[in-house]
Amino acid sequence: MKITEIQSHILQYDLPEELGYSQQYYAQRTAHLVEVSTDEGITGWGECFGPGPIAVANKGIVEGVIAPMIVGMDPIERDVIWHKVYNLMRDHGQKGMPMQSLSGVDIALWDIAGKFMGQPIYNLLGGAHRRCVPAYGYGMMLKRESLADHVARFADEASAILGMGFKATKMKTGLGPIADIQLCKTVAKAVEGKGLFMVDANHCYTTSDAFYVGRALDEMGAYWFEEPVAPEDLSGYRELRAGLKTNISGGEAEFGRWGWRNILENRGLDIAQPEVCALGGITEYQRVLALCHAHFTPVINHVWGSAIAVATNLHLLAAMPPLPGGLNPWEPMLEFDTTHNSFRDDLLTEPLNIQDQVANNRGRVNIPNGPGLGVEPDRDFIKAFKFL
Structure with missing residues (x-):
């Protein structure tokens, strides 16, 4: 061939x-x-x-x-x-x-x-450790609106995402440290007793501002603080991990085993978030995953894009060994963007229907079991939306 x-x-x-x-x-x-x-x-x-x-x-x-x-x-x-x-x-x-x-x-x-x-790809990777995975929903994006409008909207969105059946929800920050803490308090209150919440800063803080926000998150019980500082700032990540109770996550902007070696040897992450569609594909992802597990760093993949990216990540999550093992091992989650995405929902000849699965399967998503990715794009859809 x-x-x-x-x-x-x-x-x-x-x-x-x-x-x-x-x-x-x-x-x-x-x-x-x-x-x-x-x-x-x-x-x-x-x-x-x-x-x-x-x-x-x-x-x-x-x-x-x-x-x-x-x-x-x-x-x-x-x-x-x-x-x-x-x-x-x-x-x-x-x-x-x-x-x-x-x-x-x-x-x-x-x-x-x-x-x-x-x-299926998960069999090429050695088999499925799990046939379905829990999912978390992220939303609560920033808009050109007042802080008061952000606060009201974030409270509603956080409750709505957990109401869809997702196990956890993730919000964005970036209005500035003081305003961001107010947003986080709003979400923490909205999800209290219902599920976990995480905070994604997309590397917008200096280390000192990240500590200011992070100490507030410690009191709110946030599950993780994602990309608090620039991906190049390895010392900042290490200092934040040592100084905060909230898990520090990141890595979506790193590429290949050599960059990931530096991140992991730095000991600055509680949770690694590799992006398979960026770091070098499935071939290189497997090497990065092995490095993460060699450093006893659990992995929750970063997922952004179309149904092809989602299907790829479902196979990787299925084939990911538990870390650590046991009767009730820690489980990775599928990241799911709850904002409008026709390229995820309508691209395939047979849609994945993630939101329906989450609602009807106790917050979990099944792994495609057909050959390869187990999904096929609709060529008519591609023609209709092709930009270049």
């Missing part, structure tokens, strides 16, 4: 309302799908992390840089392909967009391998 073609499909639509987080507001939803074709008629699908203009740049890397390197190769040789591409791009970027682009291609190769062997 040989790879015959690699195509990028960038999809985009206008959101019903503008959303924001600590770094920016955005009004469009973007997804970057990668399609790898073979001479045996087997097609694989992957996804590259990165919205808007980042997706456009990544398309150029996928089709203009990576494709010429690997067309004609055997797609089953995923590790050979991974290292060939990485080594040839190494001088031009061991992180960032080159790795995001490689991720989408690599995921598609795993999809091909599963289809070729008639096995």
Whole structure:
């Protein structure tokens, strides 16, 4: 079997309302799908992390840089392909967009391998430790509105997300430390006795401001404080983890085993959040997961994107060994964006229906069990939403 073609499909639509987080507001939803074709008629699908203009740049890397390197190769040789591409791009970027682009291609190769062997990806990874996973819902995005409006909306959204059946909920911060603490208090009160809540700062604080917010979160019982400081600030992460009771999480902006080695040896994370569609795909994710477990750091994957990204992560969560083991081991959760996302809900010929599963299955989501990813995009949908 040989790879015959690699195509990028960038999809985009206008959101019903503008959303924001600590770094920016955005009004469009973007997804970057990668399609790898073979001479045996087997097609694989992957996804590259990165919205808007980042997706456009990544398309150029996928089709203009990576494709010429690997067309004609055997797609089953995923590790050979991974290292060939990485080594040839190494001088031009061991992180960032080159790795995001490689991720989408690599995921598609795993999809091909599963289809070729008639096995779901979790079996190629060694089998399923669990057939379903709990899910948490995030929402409570920032908007161009007053603090009072944020407070009222966050209280309603937090209650609504737990009311959907999710085991926990996650909010955004980024209005400033004093206002953010007020928002967190609102959410903590709304979920009290009903479920966990987490706080995602998207690296908007200095270390001192992160301590100011984090000490307040300690008193509220937040489950984790996500990306409190810049991903480059390894010393800040280590200081925060040592000085706060709330779990410190992060890692979505790190790439490859070498970057993750630095994070883990630094001992700055209570919970690791690798992003498979960015760090190098499933091939590299497995190495990062092994490093996390070697450092006894539990993993809850970062999940953002279309139904391809969600399906990929469900396989990874199924195949993730318990850490530590036992009769009632700690369990990873599926991250689920509760905001409007047609690329997740409507892309597939047979939708995953995550929200229905959560509502009807005690907050849990089943793992797809078909060959490869176990899902197939609707080509008519892709044509309707194709941006580039």
